[in-house]
Amino acid sequence: MTPLLRVQDLTTTFDTPAGTARAVDGVSFSLDPGETLALVGESGSGKTVTALSILRLIEPPGRIHPDSRVEFDGRDLLTLSPRDLRRVRGAGIAMIFQEPMTSLNPVLTVGTQIGETVEAHESVTRAEVRDRTVEMLRLVGIPDPTRRWRSYPHELSGGMRQRVMIAMALVCRPRVLIADEPTTALDVTIQAQILDLLRDLAQRLDMAMVLITHDLGVAAEIADRVAVMYGGRIVEQAPTARLYAHPAHPYTEGLLQAAPRLDGPAYPTPAIPGAVPPATAWPDGCRFHPRCTHAWERCHTEPPLIDVAAGQTARCWLRAAPGDPS
Amino acid sequence: MTRIRLGSLAVAALLLLAILAPVIAPYAPTAQPDLIGLRNAAPSWAHPFGTDMFSRDVLSRVLYGARVSLLIGVLAVAISVTVGTAVGLAAGYAGGAVDAGLMRVVDAGLAIPKIFVVLVVLALWEGITVPVLVGILGFTGWFGVSRIVRAETQSARGREYVAAARAIGIPTHRILVRHVLPNVAAPILVVASLGIGQVILLEAGLSYLGVGVPQPMPSWGNIIADGQHLFASAPWISTAPGLAIVATVMAFSVLADGMRAALDPRDR
Numbered sequence: 001m002t003p004l005l006r007v008q009d010l011t012t013t014f015d016t017p018a019g020t021a022r023a024v025d026g027v028s029f030s031l032d033p034g035e036t037l038a039l040v041g042e043s044g045s046g047k048t049v050t051a052l053s054i055l056r057l058i059e060p061p062g063r064i065h066p067d068s069r070v071e072f073d074g075r076d077l078l079t080l081s082p083r084d085l086r087r088v089r090g091a092g093i094a095m096i097f098q099e100p101m102t103s104l105n106p107v108l109t110v111g112t113q114i115g116e117t118v119e120a121h122e123s124v125t126r127a128e129v130r131d132r133t134v135e136m137l138r139l140v141g142i143p144d145p146t147r148r149w150r151s152y153p154h155e156l157s158g159g160m161r162q163r164v165m166i167a168m169a170l171v172c173r174p175r176v177l178i179a180d181e182p183t184t185a186l187d188v189t190i191q192a193q194i195l196d197l198l199r200d201l202a203q204r205l206d207m208a209m210v211l212i213t214h215d216l217g218v219a220a221e222i223a224d225r226v227a228v229m230y231g232g233r234i235v236e237q238a239p240t241a242r243l244y245a246h247p248a249h250p251y252t253e254g255l256l257q258a259a260p261r262l263d264g265p266a267y268p269t270p271a272i273p274g275a276v277p278p279a280t281a282w283p284d285g286c287r288f289h290p291r292c293t294h295a296w297e298r299c300h301t302e303p304p305l306i307d308v309a310a311g312q313t314a315r316c317w318l319r320a321a322p323g324d325p326s
Numbered sequence: 327m328t329r330i331r332l333g334s335l336a337v338a339a340l341l342l343l344a345i346l347a348p349v350i351a352p353y354a355p356t357a358q359p360d361l362i363g364l365r366n367a368a369p370s371w372a373h374p375f376g377t378d379m380f381s382r383d384v385l386s387r388v389l390y391g392a393r394v395s396l397l398i399g400v401l402a403v404a405i406s407v408t409v410g411t412a413v414g415l416a417a418g419y420a421g422g423a424v425d426a427g428l429m430r431v432v433d434a435g436l437a438i439p440k441i442f443v444v445l446v447v448l449a450l451w452e453g454i455t456v457p458v459l460v461g462i463l464g465f466t467g468w469f470g471v472s473r474i475v476r477a478e479t480q481s482a483r484g485r486e487y488v489a490a491a492r493a494i495g496i497p498t499h500r501i502l503v504r505h506v507l508p509n510v511a512a513p514i515l516v517v518a519s520l521g522i523g524q525v526i527l528l529e530a531g532l533s534y535l536g537v538g539v540p541q542p543m544p545s546w547g548n549i550i551a552d553g554q555h556l557f558a559s560a561p562w563i564s565t566a567p568g569l570a571i572v573a574t575v576m577a578f579s580v581l582a583d584g585m586r587a588a589l590d591p592r593d594r
Contacts, residue, residue: 060422
């Protein structure tokens with residue numbers, strides 16, 4: 001199967017007074033039609049910048065490196081004209097953000113905001129826009145959509161607003177949805193509802209999804225494949241079940257151990273020592289080695305992505321075959 | 327009474343007086359009923375604000391002058407707000423070189439005293455008409471507006487819903503009109519209503535200097551100028567339009583202050 005979205009060597013840097021921050025550094029992954037990929041990592045690991053770079057939403061002083069490629073449906077989004085790029089946004093690839101409270105314009109009704117997406121991409125009559133909007137509100141599970149259509153964002157709860165955001169993003173039936181921490185700002189019960197909704201919609205609309213989250217539980221629940229990011233790089237990528245059963249990178253292992261489990265011991269879970277270093281000063285070699293309990297001299301040189309098992313790769317010397325010269 | 331009510335009531339009363347001037351005014355503004363007997367006559371029942379040196383009724387002139395002064399104020403501010411908003415939106419949203427270029431122009435505009443610019447233009451221009459005056463006042467008054475709009479645009483641009491709108495492919499002009507402009511509207515309204523008072527003052531100043539509204543059309547500034555050299559013997563001529571200017575500027579200031587308070591969410 002040819003991938004729908006292929007990200008190759010994506011590098012995004014920010015020029016700051018403290019130096020150049022390599023927020024995303026040579027990230028590559030691909031997404032098949034209908035597949036859900038979770039991008040998992042701590043704050044500052046480059047997940048959000050990766051997502052924004054795909055749609056070229058990076059603002060100066062941010063810069064996407066010219067050697068990066070983001071192919072969607074055979075076209076490189078990074079060299080597309082602004083006009084064609086705008087057509088891809090929303091109609092080909094849509095994105096939803098973390099904060100449903102601030103991602104909706106407070107002075108416009110939800111109907112207007114959803115309808116705006118349709119109007120931006122298709123030539124439709126007012127009545128059609130209204131029908132599409134109401135239908136979409138119904139699809140995302142908003143009760144009484146013909147009335148809610150006229151509501152302002154402040155009249156809706158956080159969960160409802162996130163549903164509206166999803167409706168806005170999906171009304172033009174994009175083939176890829178990038179969801180940046182879509183449930184982080186919500187209550188746990190609402191989180192589950194939104195995740196169910198996203199999974200259900202992805203299936204019904206035959207849509208691929210890139211889910212960005214720091215929550216391994218969320219990733220486990222919804223993703224077909226998980227990519228773990230650390231220090232602007234993907235350090236491990238594997239099918240979901242495989243990753244949780246046999247993590248290949250010490251960082252992934254640490255993350256999994258740090259997650260509290262219902263069937264696990266009740267005492268405090270071990271944390272990974274230290275913190276993510278600033279993106280202006282990544283350590284040389286493997287970026288995780290200062291925090292890694294397994295680190296040795298070889299970790300001062302950068303490990304490549306090493307095949308561990310079918311569909312599983314890890315950026316760690318521990319997985320290199322003995323005597324491998326690379 | 328809240329400031330916004332007081333302000334809008336005062337402004338509405340002024341506008342009503344200006345619109346109804348032909349009905350209310352006892353005489354035509356340029357009528358000279360008795361050039362010898364009624365020169366510089368003191369206020370009386372027939373002429374509540376007295377008459378000027380050509381025996382014209384000062385009350386009628388002030389009422390008609392309100393039409394001219396308010397019209398110039400409103401139209402000039404309409405021009406400066408439109409231009410200032412457009413420039414401010416462009417600079418604030420585009421950022422970078424566009425922003426830097428436009429803001430240097432604005433800096434230059436703000437650095438030169440406005441009355442000086444206007445005087446120079448008017449000195450080079452033969453036979454000033456009211457539309458020309460409106461144009462000059464309007465096109466020299468937008469610098470400050472563009473600064474405020476730019477600042478508001480920059481803050482609106484950083485909002486998440488603007489990023490969300492961009493992410494789903496809403497065209498830039500729509501983002502500007504639908505998502506940025508409504509957030510910028512509140513300060514624009516405040517600046518506009520303050521600006522009307524300022525333009526009326528400026529126009530009065532120019533007319534007083536004899537380069538504003540051409541005689542014999544009455545404007546508050548040139549009525550004051552008419553009475554200036556008679557201030558010792560016939561003070562009513564300058565006093566009436568002077569008070570009208572004070573009242574108008576205050577009315578618009580109170581309205582602006584009231585709007586600022588009503589539209590500022592931090593004040594709620």
